Amino acid sequence: MNHSETWLRRHYLKLLILFGGVLLPLYLFGTLAEDVVEKEIFLFDKPILLFVHSHANAMLDAAMVFFTRAGSAAALAPFDVLVFLYLLRRRNRMQAAFWVLAVGGAALLNMLAKHVFARGRPDFWISLLPETTFSFPSGHAMHSMAVVAALVALTWHSRWRWLVALIGVCFVFLVGLSRIYLGVHFPSDILAGWTASLTWVIGLSVLFKDVWQQRRRTGTSVAAKFD
Structure with missing residues (x-):
């Protein structure tokens, strides 16, 4: 077996x-x-916008307003801080750094992208929660996806990973759907937000992977704390 084949076998998952x-x-x-x-x-x-809007009713109005508020920066920022403090309390500084870069970096990328692309909001109907900022990519989609993707990465080697992934996927989907339902984002805004955050967070997790493996071997990883 040559060196190329050996390297591929060792790094195929990455x-x-x-x-x-x-x-x-x-x-x-x-x-x-x-x-x-x-x-x-x-x-x-x-x-898609018109199809979703055609199913609007009072019950869905309340549900979609709830999920759009749950996926807002105002709601997620305190959670971000709590996770960061928890990781610091556990002395998982590398995981804390990853968390800050994942969620904070996604937020900064979203702000930059909105001003670079300067896309207007949909205006097919009057929204229950109108927005005045730029539309592309969706900040709600990016922030919620960054939070969930980072949590999955942090818990990947624990027994909680599939539960975190399942709940997280449902949350991210409902937040994205709520933005379409309310008519404040195009579906392409949501898709762009999801893909941008996935690219950012998974890229970071690959960079941090070797450090985490070393920490797990010494029993100090966040995954071990959850086991």
């Missing part, structure tokens, strides 16, 4: 993660961003 979790989402985000820059119209945006 390569799969990079391809499926970084390159594919990055490609999708880049495709969406290019079309936004060129003022292209996404054929799926309006039909």
